[in-house]
Amino acid sequence: MGVCEVLAVGKAGPGGSQASERPRLGGWTERPVPVPQVCAPAALGPGALWAAAWSVLLLTAPAGAQRGRKKVVHVLEGESGSVVVQTAPGQVVSHRGGTIVLPCRYHYEAAAHGHDGVRLKWTKVVDPLAFTDVFVALGPQHRAFGSYRGRAELQGDGPGDASLVLRNVTLQDYGRYECEVTNELEDDAGMVKLDLEGVVFPYHPRGGRYKLTFAEAQRACAEQDGILASAEQLHAAWRDGLDWCNAGWLRDGSVQYPVNRPREPCGGLGGTGSAGDGGDANGGVRNYGYRHNAEERYDAFCFTSNLPGRVFFLKPLRPVPFSGAARACAARGAAVAKVGQLFAAWKLQLLDRCTAGWLADGSARYPIVNPRMRCGGRRPGVRSLGFPDATRRLFGVYCYRAPGAPDPAPGGWGWGWAGGGGWAGGARDPAAWTPLRV
Numbered sequence: 408m409g410v411c412e413v414l415a416v417g418k419a420g421p422g423g424s425q426a427s428e429r430p431r432l433g434g435w436t437e438r439p440v441p442v443p444q445v446c447a448p449a450a451l452g453p454g455a456l457w458a459a460a461w462s463v464l465l466l467t468a469p470a471g472a473q474r475g476r477k478k479v480v481h482v483l484e485g486e487s488g489s490v491v492v493q494t495a496p497g498q499v500v501s502h503r504g505g506t507i508v509l510p511c512r513y514h515y516e517a518a519a520h521g522h523d524g525v526r527l528k529w530t531k532v533v534d535p536l537a538f539t540d541v542f543v544a545l546g547p548q549h550r551a552f553g554s555y556r557g558r559a560e561l562q563g564d565g566p567g568d569a570s571l572v573l574r575n576v577t578l579q580d581y582g583r584y585e586c587e588v589t590n591e592l593e594d595d596a597g598m599v600k601l602d603l604e605g606v607v608f609p610y611h612p613r614g615g616r617y618k619l620t621f622a623e624a625q626r627a628c629a630e631q632d633g634i635l636a637s638a639e640q641l642h643a644a645w646r647d648g649l650d651w652c653n654a655g656w657l658r659d660g661s662v663q664y665p666v667n668r669p670r671e672p673c674g675g676l677g678g679t680g681s682a683g684d685g686g687d688a689n690g691g692v693r694n695y696g697y698r699h700n701a702e703e704r705y706d707a708f709c710f711t712s713n714l715p716g717r718v719f720f721l722k723p724l725r726p727v728p729f730s731g732a733a734r735a736c737a738a739r740g741a742a743v744a745k746v747g748q749l750f751a752a753w754k755l756q757l758l759d760r761c762t763a764g765w766l767a768d769g770s771a772r773y774p775i776v777n778p779r780m781r782c783g784g785r786r787p788g789v790r791s792l793g794f795p796d797a798t799r800r801l802f803g804v805y806c807y808r809a810p811g812a813p814d815p816a817p818g819g820w821g822w823g824w825a826g827g828g829g830w831a832g833g834a835r836d837p838a839a840w841t842p843l844r845v
């Protein structure tokens with residue numbers, strides 16, 4: 408028995424060098440490597456060639472199901488062409504609750520193959536070396552996985568179309584997706600980036616600033632109807648005017664903050680680590696790099712998208728303590744609005760109100776679309792009064808009503824107290840609030 412080499416390659420470049428490297432996520436490239444195989448000294452027949460090729464595939468299979476895998480295009484000598492995948496060159500944009508098509512088409516370099524027996528697979532890139540399954544199709548057999556069940560299907564627009572239709576888009580759908588096409592020993596893959604229209608907002612809990620580990624920041628954003636923002640989303644928010652002088656976690660584990668008005672307490676007038684265009688004069692996104700996510704503590708930059716429901720303000724006859732806010736909203740078929748819901752209503756539904764109100768985390772805020780001096784200055788945004796004493800009767804409340812929820816107090820209904828005369832008279836206990844005809 409002798410030793411021969413089976414090459415996992417495409418075409419050879421000048422001088423016999425390999426010329427089929429394929430760019431991968433994060434700038435990595437994959438170089439096909441000769442794989443030694445035991446074979447007979449005689450010339451290999453077709454059966455031996457197939458066996459050798461399958462051994463290459465088995466050797467390149469990942470040890471773990473979804474982590475650290477690498478894919479190489481395998482083409483046997485004498486084959487007439489390889490499969491080629493084409494995806495969107497930039498990104499596709501949707502919003503929460505929308506429907507989007509992730510474009511992907513494939514063809515062969517030579518027309519010697521049909522489309523029968525082609526395996527189509529969509530995965531989501533959760534970090535540079537980890538993937539999660541989204542959708543798989545092999546002939547008439549289709550299957551979606553996890554949270555994509557019931558929402559993902561192939562577009563099926565003729566032969567060679569591997570595009571994925573994704574319905575009822577969620578915040579968690581944001582990110583990069585890989586479209587992989589496999590036919591016998593040939594495969595290729597392309598990448599599609601799904602972006603969402605929305606708003607980035609800084610967040611810290613009642614305990615104060617710089618109190619969150621990375622995992623706690625993820626939970627804090629989820630509790631406020633958001634996800635941790637990406638570095639790209641924070642940079643876009645900075646370009647849109649976001650200025651925040653406190654560092655926060657991002658979804659990749661880095662810690663950054665955006666500065667539009669350079670000043671000494673916020674990284675100086677020039678400052679290193681600025682990612683912004685224009686350098687010193689325009690500030691930038693200050694970057695602390697990747698931090699220890701279990702020991703170091705910072706704030707969070709969260710991202711949220713389109714609201715399926717509506718945020719509105721309730722102003723009772725008298726201000727209420729925080730404990731009365733939930734009862735007031737519940738009487739209107741709603742819940743106390745979360746911070747992310749108020750930011751989405753301000754940015755995407757143009758909610759403008761110069762009155763502070765309680766939110767679900769115990770903070771008090773108000774949204775300003777049209778700036779005026781008596782409402783906190785000359786810049787639009789969501790103003791924050793921090794976390795006031797929850798027992799004091801200070802504010803009204805911002806409520807969120809989900810789509811389809813009925814309003815039990817429409818039209819001529821107002822707020823009163825049970826047992827005593829609508830807006831006047833009767834008990835003043837907020838626990839006794841009920842919608843009354845006025």
